[in-house]
Amino acid sequence: MSVKEYPACTNELETVQRVLDGASLVRFGDGEIKLCDGASQIREPKNPALGAELRETIADPDFRLVVGIPTLDKNGPKIKNWLARAPRFLPHLSPKVVYGSAFVSRPDSAPWISTQEYAEKVCDIWRNKRVTIICEPTSKLLTVLRKTCKQKLDWLECPSHQAYNHIDEYVKYVERGRSDVIILSHGPSATCLARRLAKMDRQAVDLGSIGGFLLKMLDLEPLGDLRTCVIKRPEDMTVDQMIAKLNADWDLKFFDEKER
Numbered sequence: 001m002s003v004k005e006y007p008a009c010t011n012e013l014e015t016v017q018r019v020l021d022g023a024s025l026v027r028f029g030d031g032e033i034k035l036c037d038g039a040s041q042i043r044e045p046k047n048p049a050l051g052a053e054l055r056e057t058i059a060d061p062d063f064r065l066v067v068g069i070p071t072l073d074k075n076g077p078k079i080k081n082w083l084a085r086a087p088r089f090l091p092h093l094s095p096k097v098v099y100g101s102a103f104v105s106r107p108d109s110a111p112w113i114s115t116q117e118y119a120e121k122v123c124d125i126w127r128n129k130r131v132t133i134i135c136e137p138t139s140k141l142l143t144v145l146r147k148t149c150k151q152k153l154d155w156l157e158c159p160s161h162q163a164y165n166h167i168d169e170y171v172k173y174v175e176r177g178r179s180d181v182i183i184l185s186h187g188p189s190a191t192c193l194a195r196r197l198a199k200m201d202r203q204a205v206d207l208g209s210i211g212g213f214l215l216k217m218l219d220l221e222p223l224g225d226l227r228t229c230v231i232k233r234p235e236d237m238t239v240d241q242m243i244a245k246l247n248a249d250w251d252l253k254f255f256d257e258k259e260r
Contacts, residue, residue: 003086007099010037015100016121018066019166024198026073026191028058028211033088035188043161043187050164057195058092065198068102069093070109071199075199078109105210119217119249123148125205129180134170134193136160140211147220154179164189171196174204183207 010018019025031041036054040046048231069089070082093099103110105124126145132154135142145153156173158166163186170193174182182197182204184190194204214220 001235003071003072003083005095006072006086006090007093007095007097008097009069009101010066011071011073012101012104012110013118013121015066015068015104016118016125018100019125019203020121022064022082022203023192023209024062024065024203025068026061026087026194027103027105027208028054028103028191029070029207030085032058032188032191033085033092037057037088041188041197043160044164044189045059047164047197050188050192051085053192053195055092057191059094059097060125062198063123064201065143065195066100067097067101068103068104068246073110075105075112077111082109082154083242084086085190105208107213107214109177114217115214116217119214120205122210122214126181130154130178131183132156132174132179133175133183134158134190135183135185137189139185141183141209141210142208144211144214144220145183145216149248151180158186164192165194167193171200174202181205185209185211192251193224203219 015025020069031043033055034041035044035046035051038057040045040052044050058067058069060212070085073079073085076082088089101110104113107114123144126149128150129151131145131149133142133145134156135158137157142155154177156170167189174197180203182202184204184206185208190206196206196208
C-alpha cells in the first residue's frame, strides 16, 4: 500500500460531531504504532497483548468506535513530518474503515481548532452528562471537567505509566457504574479501554492531553454553582469496595466547587 492509498479521514470538527452523536473515540499516533510494531512507548513497554489489541482496534474497530489517525491534511504545519511517518501507519489501516482525525486534541498539527467555539463543542461531549474520568491526579483535563461538567463527575485515578496492567480493573469499575460517558487520558491503554467499553455499548472518549488546550481556549474560571461527585480510590480499597462506595454515594456525596 502506497501513501496514495492512505484513507480519507473526517476532519476535526466532523470527528467531534461523531462523538457528540454517540460514538466512542480513540486516537492513534506514533506511540500507538510503535506498540503495534512490537516496540516500546514512553508510557508502556513492549507488550504482545497490548500490541495485538491495538492492531485489532485500528484495523477492525467496533461500529460504535471512531478511530482517529493523522489526517495528512496538506494545510497542516507538520504535514511533511506526517507524510514521512505515514508508511508506518499504512500496514495497519483498512480501506473499509471511515477513520476520524487524531488531531482533535492537537492544535500543533491542526491549528484551525484553536477557537473558543471548537473548545466549547468538545466540552459538550460531557457538559450535561454523568461522567467518569480515568486519568492521573495532575491531569489538566480533570481540572477542565471539574469546571465544566454540570452533572455528576466521578474520577478514578490511574498511574502515568503501565496503566495497561490495570485495564481489567478499569473495565469492571466502569461496568458497575452509572456514567453516561467515560473520558480517558492515560496513554495507549486508553485506546484499548475505549475499544472494550465501546463493545459493551458504553461511550468512551480518549482525549489525551487536551486539557491544557481547553483551559487556554476557554480561559476557565471556577464555577461556584458546579456540583460534582469526585471519588478517588484509596490504596487500601479494592475495586469491588470502590464500586460499592460509588453506587452507595452516587446521589449523596457532593460538594461545591467554590469550597475546594
